[in-house]
């Protein structure tokens with residue numbers, strides 16, 4: 005991360021990114037170049053810029069994220085925009101990438117671990133310790149109940165047939181690798197992400 | 202992608218099938234537009250719908266969904282009938298001259314080797330004739346050479362047949378075929394671009410192979426501006442496929458071992474490709490053991506020794522397919538106890554949502570890790586479900602977002618790009634990898650305390666992180682890269698991996714991305730200085746991020762040059778042989794860097810295959826060595842090629858096998874073809890939580906062809922009921938000319954379009970219909986990818 009020193013060249017690119025033929029979120033249908041440029045100048049002044057990548061599709065548009073540490077110590081995300089240096093997107097973003105800030109910061113996030121007992125009509129708020137303890141005990145019990153060491157033909161197979169893991173297309177690669185490593189070591193055979201569905 | 206986004210601008214012709222990049226990959230689409238604008242490249246969009254991609258294409262071919270094998274088959278036939286293939290390339294870089302065993306046969310829709318009882322092919326029945334030297338016999342003029350068998354196979358795909366099956370009129374087809382035929386010239390290059398939609402068929406793998414066959418015939422694989430390019434639909438689906446969150450593989454596309462493989466020797470014998478030509482390098486096959494042993498050393502450390510076959514016993518050996526459909530089938534059969542979902546909602550994403558909801562209700566427990574609630578975390582209170590009847594225990598864990606953690610995303614072009622942690626975790630949210638690591642550590646503690654079934658892999662797994670419950674992604678990236686256990690130094694490439702237990706690599710295809718000099722995925726030498734950062738001018742930008750393998754930007758790039766190493770097109774160089782320095786220059790070569798091509802024993806161009814060439818004929822697929830058109834499982838017609846074998850004989854029909862009632866409909870009750878897709882403003886289901894995107898695209902709808910709407914008295918904005926044998930949607934209709942009628946085998950056929958994004962969770966919960974309530978629970982024979990994109994429905998005005 006580095007302090008922002010927005011050069012004239014970058015400013016021009018920011019403006020272009022906002023209203024490019026293919027990029028930019030301009031549902032209003034008129035040219036926002038001037039307004040956006042002025043507003044962005046104020047929003048990102050003195051901000052810290054970090055590098056990120058769009059969380060949506062696998063074009064892999066590079067993002068610049070501008071943050072500021074407020075007086076209360078909270079880090080505020082001010083702005084997300086296309087990275088003009090990227091050979092992939094050259095600063096452009098589509099409506100999803102351009103609105104990524106609203107995915108990042110939202111009132112709709114799950115506030116804490118939640119637990120729903122069998123047959124219950126509502127969630128209960130629980131602690132991390134409770135939730136992870138339950139999950140670990142469930143995994144152990146299901147693994148022990150459904151683990152097959154030797155199949156009907158006498159082959160050593162060492163597999164857990166009763167638990168599945170699915171997900172990962174939103175993981176960082178390193179998280180995905182860890183998921184594979186841990187799940188395979190538990191003996192999972194049912195392993196899936198969004199490649200097929 | 203064999204190539205990458207920026208590379209598409211080198212294409213003379215772009216065939217876009219089963220994709221809508223202008224709307225689904227808008228920023229990637231700029232590279233197609235640049236091919237069009239900057240070099241006059243032509244764009245052909247072949248799709249059931251006229252979309253924004255079609256609007257800027259040179260030609261839109263309206264095709265019946267699920268019939269692309271026939272379309273590509275027609276193009277292959279046109280090329281072969283008119284001798285338009287790139288002959289030198291075909292001889293040099295494909296298996297066209299390999300001779301196939303006499304037992305090969307294809308009659309009335311059936312290949313040889315079919316097992317009636319099991320309803321599968323014995324794929325080893327599709328094999329090469331082997332000579333006395335142990336290698337495949339080669340003779341391109343032999344009646345059973347791959348090329349001659351291919352000619353015979355495809356001769357049935359005449360323009361008339363293409364029209365009967367696909368609905369593409371003969372004149373339109375021939376206009377495109379003529380353009381495609383020109384792409385066999387060495388100075389021309391074509392790209393094929395597709396998205397997951399092309400795979401969402403019971404013939405999905407063969408749809409993609411059909412394109413690859415055409416590209417091999419035209420000499421376009423391995424070349425800048427060419428290749429087979431899959432636009433992937435989630436930020437890191439590529440990275441996490443590479444790292445094997447998939448039942449059938451281990452990291453780096455090593456096969457998961459199968460029952461009966463007692464040791465690594467057995468495993469290698471059944472998994473690694475065999476050398477089939479004296480000059481084949483067979484790099485993958487020859488080094489398979491090194492990659493597997495280095496993986497096992499990463500995972501089991503000192504517990505993996507030569508004496509215990511590097512803990513090979515610890516790897517689970519699945520009994521049969523364990524992919525998406527199989528998970529829910531097992532749950533329906535009462536065999537699945539628990540399911541963990543992360544950033545993926547089963548209820549919305551899988552086919553036949555009603556059946557999936559039943560499957561979730563059968564589980565003992567479900568754990569959802571997500572930043573937002575999902576249709577899976579809330580499945581027990583889906584509008585039609587009585588929660589008191591659902592006995593599934595559900596745990597919802599708040600996970601962090603991409604922007605709250607670092608790590609890399611690998612894009613469609615295989616570029617691994619590092620991202621920084623921008624924000625601290627929101628509230629109580631925790632990183633997925635911390636959740637997984639801590640749960641694992643707790644399970645391990647339980648095994649230590651209580652013992653249990655086969656605890657060794659759980660107890661012995663190496664967790665080499667400062668905090669085993671809170672590993673850093675930087676630490677994991679180093680583990681993936683791997684190191685030399687003797688020097689302790691991280692490795693610079695997979696060529697250094699060994700099979701004696703002295704090296705590690707969590708995923709060999711990423712070895713070299715994080716050498717001692719630093720994490721190369723963080724590199725940022727981009728278009729701020731093209732002269733410096735793109736020295737070849739070809740757009741490789743080798744110091745922007747890092748691409749697997751070995752920072753190579755175009756796969757198979759040895760085939761971009763002729764047998765002597767001269768580029769097919771000097772204006773678009775992939776790699777070329779420099780006799781002065783004795784090296785290949787350009788992109789990172791997909792070939793030994795100093796192998797002189799003039800030497801008679803120089804390796805064949807496709808170094809990863811046993812043949813040393815690209816494969817026009819292959820026994821690596823479950824449903825045929827050549828692609829064949831089969832109708833979708835639910836289809837309005839019988840297959841004009843072989844009506845008695847209309848759909849593929851080898852699709853696994855879960856409900857039938859499990860003795861559950863039939864859930865497939867017929868055209869008598871469901872007369873319209875339907876297909877599903879995304880809109881620009883949404884990404885699957887998560888964007889139902891994003892205000893701006895919900896404001897832009899607030900409500901579920903279906904697209905109805907104007908002529909059909911007239912017949913049914915439906916106007917835009919009317920509420921309609923769309924139903925399949927499995928479920929229904931009650932949503933608004935958008936009447937459109939984007940979906941016109943087709944004449945299929947003499948019959949008028951309408952196609953209805955169904956965007957997928959809505960559900961009972963999100964900002965606008967009145968939109969509770971699940972598009973996948975309609976889709977069928979069946980998949981491709983090889984990959985089991987569900988047939989989301991071609992099924993039958995009825996539509997009524999409400």
Ligand code: SF4
Nearest residue numbers: 058060061065098101
């Ligand atoms: S900005 Fe749009 S095109 Fe670019 S990665 Fe994000 S979703 Fe894909």
